[in-house]
Amino acid sequence: MIRFEHVTKRYADGTTAVDDLSFEVADGELVTLVGPSGCGKTTTMKMVNRLIEPTSGRIFLDGEDISTVDPVELRRRIGYVIQQVGLFPHKTVLDNTATVPHLLGVKRAKARARAAELLELVGLDPSVYGERYPEQLSGGQRQRVGVARALAADPPVLLMDEPFGAVDPVVREHLQNEFLRLQAAVRKTVLFVTHDIEEAVRLGDRIAVYGSGRIEQYDAPATVLGAPATEYVADFVGADRGLKRLSVTPIEEGDLHQPPVVRLDDPLSRAAEQLRAEGAQWAVVLDAEGNLHGWIAAEHTLRKGTVRDRARRMEAWLPVGASLKQAFSTMLQHDAGWIAVIDEDSVGRFLGVLTPATLHAALRRSTAADAKSVTRAEVDLETVPVGK
Ligand SMILES: Nc1ncnc2c1ncn2[C@@H]1O[C@H](COP(=O)(O)OP(=O)(O)OP(=O)(O)O)[C@@H](O)[C@H]1O
Numbered sequence: 001m002i003r004f005e006h007v008t009k010r011y012a013d014g015t016t017a018v019d020d021l022s023f024e025v026a027d028g029e030l031v032t033l034v035g036p037s038g039c040g041k042t043t044t045m046k047m048v049n050r051l052i053e054p055t056s057g058r059i060f061l062d063g064e065d066i067s068t069v070d071p072v073e074l075r076r077r078i079g080y081v082i083q084q085v086g087l088f089p090h091k092t093v094l095d096n097t098a099t100v101p102h103l104l105g106v107k108r109a110k111a112r113a114r115a116a117e118l119l120e121l122v123g124l125d126p127s128v129y130g131e132r133y134p135e136q137l138s139g140g141q142r143q144r145v146g147v148a149r150a151l152a153a154d155p156p157v158l159l160m161d162e163p164f165g166a167v168d169p170v171v172r173e174h175l176q177n178e179f180l181r182l183q184a185a186v187r188k189t190v191l192f193v194t195h196d197i198e199e200a201v202r203l204g205d206r207i208a209v210y211g212s213g214r215i216e217q218y219d220a221p222a223t224v225l226g227a228p229a230t231e232y233v234a235d236f237v238g239a240d241r242g243l244k245r246l247s248v249t250p251i252e253e254g255d256l257h258q259p260p261v262v263r264l265d266d267p268l269s270r271a272a273e274q275l276r277a278e279g280a281q282w283a284v285v286l287d288a289e290g291n292l293h294g295w296i297a298a299e300h301t302l303r304k305g306t307v308r309d310r311a312r313r314m315e316a317w318l319p320v321g322a323s324l325k326q327a328f329s330t331m332l333q334h335d336a337g338w339i340a341v342i343d344e345d346s347v348g349r350f351l352g353v354l355t356p357a358t359l360h361a362a363l364r365r366s367t368a369a370d371a372k373s374v375t376r377a378e379v380d381l382e383t384v385p386v387g388k
């Protein structure tokens with residue numbers, strides 16, 4: 001765990017880069033520091049591995065005041081990834097990755113074997129890339145080697161300063177997704193500096209939004225987007241924050257609409273009656289186990305036979321917990337007026353459907369829930385003004 005207590009950094013020329021900063025990063029948590037250029041993000045980060053010393057205040061790593069720890073020993077516990085990766089140009093990718101463990105006394109063969117594993121983990125096939133030199137890699141591949149190298153000594157803490165800043169947006173998104181997958185496996189405590197709010201939102205368990213030398217808000221991404229603490233934060237996250245929020249708001253069971261449901265082996269006549277009784281144009285079709293099979297339109301029930309004969313397979317579905325953005329994009333992709341939502345743990349137990357109207361309601365409910373610090377289920381939409 002990393003804890004800042006009233007930390008201030010004033011440079012020799014009188015610039016106050018960080019002003020009385022107090023915050024905490026839990027073990028295994030990924031915190032993004034985001035803010036405009038010059039607001040003190042890099043200074044904050046470099047104080048953690050003592051590349052910069054605070055003017056006042058204290059920083060603790062696992063309860064230990066880092067000013068009492070030898071900087072070299074401290075840095076062994078902290079991986080560091082920066083934008084200009086700083087790979088050794090005359091060493092192969094494998095040797096670059098193995099450098100730190102080797103320096104720490106791990107035998108060369110063992111360090112190289114571990115390095116190969118790490119390259120694999122960051123998505124670089126060691127048999128293809130291991131013997132290349134850094135100049136023979138793309139920018140994105142070099143960044144991955146940087147991440148692999150930072151992980152090589154298995155430090156509990158990672159500091160990452162705009163690590164994906166130098167690559168184009170497509171590669172960047174790819175690296176971000178890979179990094180999230182990696183982080184889910186290794187669960188490091190990560191401080192991640194970026195000036196890009198999209199990146200901060202996508203990666204962070206929590207986001208620290210910096211004003212000048214200070215944190216204006218420190219919250220989960222959905223809260224920062226849905227309930228910005230100050231005008232400054234609202235401006236920084238942008239006018240399209242509702243749209244950004246879609247990507248960090250998961251589908252919950254309570255959001256779902258319950259349409260008529262029929263079974264594969266039901267006679268069509270019974271399905272027709274049910275649809276008529278409920279005044280519905282279509283029904284969801286489940287198999288005998290209650291798993292999603294597809295759907296059937298009312299006009300297709302007006303014949304003899306069973307639902308199985310006329311049901312269509314359903315392509316537009318998502319597991320509960322997927323984001324509202326995924327839901328919206330699945331609807332668009334399949335040109336569907338609704339999507340089915342299934343249980344993520346079972347093989348496809350049907351839970352309900354999401355329509356444009358329920359999707360919008362879910363977004364409004366989750367924004368209101370964050371503003372009032374209650375769960376989404378506790379929000380009565382009738383009391384939420386439209387347009388908020
Ligand atoms: N060595 C230094 N001497 C004096 N001022 C400095 C020094 N290093 C940084 N600063 C100033 O401290 C402030 C914070 O700098 P810092 O690099 O921490 O910001 P940042 O948020 O990381 O910016 P960027 O996104 O541009 O990297 C800036 O005003 C910067 O000019």
